[in-house]
Amino acid sequence: MDILTQLVINGIIAGAIYTLIALGFNLIYGATKFFNIAHGVFAAIGGYTVFFFFKLSGAALVPSILAGVLLAGIAGMLSDKLVFLPLRRKRGSSVIMLVASLGLFTALQAVIAIMFSNRFQTLTDIFNIQKTYQIFSGVITRIHIVIIITVVSLTIGLFLMLNRTKFGKAVKAISDDDEVARIIGIDTDRVIGYVFFIGSAIAGLGGILIGFDTGIMPTMGMGLLLKGVIASIVGGVGNIYGSVCGGLLLGFVENFGVWKISGEWKDAIAFGLLIIFLLFRPQGVLGK
Amino acid sequence: MKKTAKIIIGVVAAVMVVSAAYVHSMSKKPVVKDTFKIGMIAPLTGDAGFVGVGMKNALLMAREQWGDGRYNYEFVFEDDQLDPKLSASAAQKLLNVDKVDAIVTVGHAPRITVPLARQHDIIHFAIAVQKDIPDGVNNFTHWAPSVKLNGLLIKEMQKRGIKKVGVFRTTSLEAWVAYYNDFLDGIKNTDIRVVTDQTFKKGEKDFRSLIARAKPTNPDIYLIFVETPELEIVAKQIREAGINTPFTTLEGFEVTEQPELFEGYWYVSPVEPSEEFSKAYEARFGKRPPVCSPNAYDIFNLLATAVERAGSSPSKKPATEQIVRELKKIKSFPGALGDLLVSDNGMVMSGVQLKMIKNGKPVALEH
CATH class of the missing domain: 3.40.50.2300 (Response regulator)
Incomplete structure (x- = not known):
């Protein structure tokens, strides 16, 4: 019973982390219909901004986190304005967009590595043992509770934004058909720019929270992105609620998988799940 | 007769002048020392970067202390970031571009370098624990078993x-x-x-x-x-x-x-490195020597000793086989990690130490 409770908690924590990445990824995919590989690096930008302000410069925690989220969002928005928008205007295919995003990812990752070195860094002064809480016979840390609350709040926030605001309705219209959206007067380029800002800011927040949990390194984005993409496909690519569903399913499968087999198989389990879904339910659990 | 004598004296004088000039010019011709190139593959950046930087520092310090020997010693440092793909490309570069005579490795690089050292007939010194790496022909290790x-x-x-x-x-x-x-x-x-x-x-x-x-x-x-x-x-x-x-x-x-x-x-x-080495390293680089640095220091000294003993002329460095023969003759060598012995199968062993973290620092315990 002990281990089962702990595995459920671990599954929820891992699922929440994957959801954080998948939420922004799906939001951008829904509006642009391409796999934005560069999305992963915005998580690293968020983490390293907090590292710079909070740890290296001694700034207060909350302004540092706000700066991290804002900078990740601005970087995402700029990536659209400078790279993806010109390609969209040239009618670049989704493959061209994907290759461009891969190039952007590699370039930004290299910049982070040059600025801060390739070393693993923590956002706290030392590897502080975090305060823990008992849930039945399992244990959860304070930062994990923050991560779960953040994911729940973001999902509710995105739900309200997409369904109750004019901007959300514009995003949904672009997701359905961007040509029609343009014909009915929606400034699609501007809306997509904001979508990039929101999606990248969420990734940045994810990078910051992961940084407080374990730590950060310039290459952290690719691993997170892969899990985020798996969560998106499993839940339903382009579907915001699918992100939560896919993230949690992936978290549970990974953590329950290593209950009986070696920990080295964790990634293989995740990709096994992806292959099963691609073969038997390519639209994901909730569809598009 | 007087004229003949004058001619003979003139010719002898001319020969003497030319001979003297030749001898003088020969004596002034500088002896060109051959260069023994040592490559190093280790992480110089990333989480394990301190290991490679320590090794690099130790090699440079060992060469400085070695002074003016029979041969020149040159280093080529390659950063593999503890990534086997980078280790492999670094090994190929050292062998095919830099044409090194010996390679010092750590991490993933030893396993990759072992067959290459045999193929290119060079000396490979690994800071490694794996028992199947040393062969006493091209591959050697220096670590506590x-x-x-x-x-x-x-x-x-x-x-x-x-x-x-x-x-x-x-x-x-x-x-x-x-x-x-x-x-x-x-x-x-x-x-x-x-x-x-x-x-x-x-x-x-x-x-x-x-x-x-x-x-x-x-x-x-x-x-x-x-x-x-x-x-x-x-x-x-x-x-x-x-x-x-x-x-x-x-x-x-x-x-x-x-x-x-x-x-x-x-x-x-x-085992902890000698006080002499630690103090010299700290004085030169401003910090305590990290793990693997005393091994790298010892490796240079062992290699240089064998090269100098094996060489017959400064203008031509000895062949690998001759160096290996001299290396394996070393049965007692005062190294940074104690009295060193090169075994016939290519292992240079150092001692082991029981330690404890006390007040944030490693402290040796009696055992």
């Missing part, structure tokens, strides 16, 4: 009444696999047993489910076979899971940047 390290670890466990061991280890670095296999061999005839063995890949950051699996086995001690930063992350997550069982390792704790996580815990590592 795993059997000796594990022997002391097991002896200390028995002394402390430890019977149940929980293991967290990476299978991504060959050295840790070699250590673990020797540990299992070592406990065969003891009452120590491994109650949980949790393996993971390098780069893993979430150990919580593995910890949940290990927790019910209630080991007396956790043996952690992984390098920084996973070492600290796994230790931190074990503590966050509410487990207060002590940790131990081979080598690990003294290279951590978070010694407070391991305060009061004992471990086994290769």
Whole structure:
């Protein structure tokens, strides 16, 4: 019973982390219909901004986190304005967009590595043992509770934004058909720019929270992105609620998988799940 | 007659002048020393960057101290970031572009360099624990033998009444696999047993489910076979899971940047370098010599000694075979890691030491 409770908690924590990445990824995919590989690096930008302000410069925690989220969002928005928008205007295919995003990812990752070195860094002064809480016979840390609350709040926030605001309705219209959206007067380029800002800011927040949990390194984005993409496909690519569903399913499968087999198989389990879904339910659990 | 005598005297004088000029010019011709090139493949950046930087510093310091020998010694340093792909390309560059005469390696690079050293007939000195790396022909190692390290670890466990061991280890670095296999061999005839063995890949950051699996086995001690930063992350997550069982390792704790996580815990590592080496290193580079730096220092001195002894002319460095013959003649050498002996199968062994983290610093214990 002990281990089962702990595995459920671990599954929820891992699922929440994957959801954080998948939420922004799906939001951008829904509006642009391409796999934005560069999305992963915005998580690293968020983490390293907090590292710079909070740890290296001694700034207060909350302004540092706000700066991290804002900078990740601005970087995402700029990536659209400078790279993806010109390609969209040239009618670049989704493959061209994907290759461009891969190039952007590699370039930004290299910049982070040059600025801060390739070393693993923590956002706290030392590897502080975090305060823990008992849930039945399992244990959860304070930062994990923050991560779960953040994911729940973001999902509710995105739900309200997409369904109750004019901007959300514009995003949904672009997701359905961007040509029609343009014909009915929606400034699609501007809306997509904001979508990039929101999606990248969420990734940045994810990078910051992961940084407080374990730590950060310039290459952290690719691993997170892969899990985020798996969560998106499993839940339903382009579907915001699918992100939560896919993230949690992936978290549970990974953590329950290593209950009986070696920990080295964790990634293989995740990709096994992806292959099963691609073969038997390519639209994901909730569809598009 | 007078004229003939004058001619003879003139010719002799001319010959003498020309001879003197020739001898003078010959004596002024500088002797061109041949250069012995040593390549190094080690992580110079990234989490393990301190290891490669320490090795590089130690090699440079050893060359400075060596002074003016019969040959010039030149280094080519390659950063592999502890990534086997980069190790492989670095080895190819050193052999095919830089045309080095010897290579010093650590991490993943030893395994990659072994066959290349044979193929190119150069000397390869690895700071490695794997028993199948040295061959005494092209490949040599300089490290404390795993059997000796594990022997002391097991002896200390028995002394402390430890019977149940929980293991967290990476299978991504060959050295840790070699250590673990020797540990299992070592406990065969003891009452120590491994109650949980949790393996993971390098780069893993979430150990919580593995910890949940290990927790019910209630080991007396956790043996952690992984390098920084996973070492600290796994230790931190074990503590966050509410487990207060002590940790131990081979080598690990003294290279951590978070010694407070391991305060009061004992471990086994290769013997401390000599005071002379440590002081010289600290004076030159402003910090204590990191792990592997004394080994690199010793490797240069062993190599240079063998090269100088094997060479007959400064203008032509000796062949690998001649250097190896001289290397294997070294049976007592005052190194940074004690009195060194090069065995016939190519191993240079150093001693082992029981240590403990006290007030955030590694302290040697009696054993």
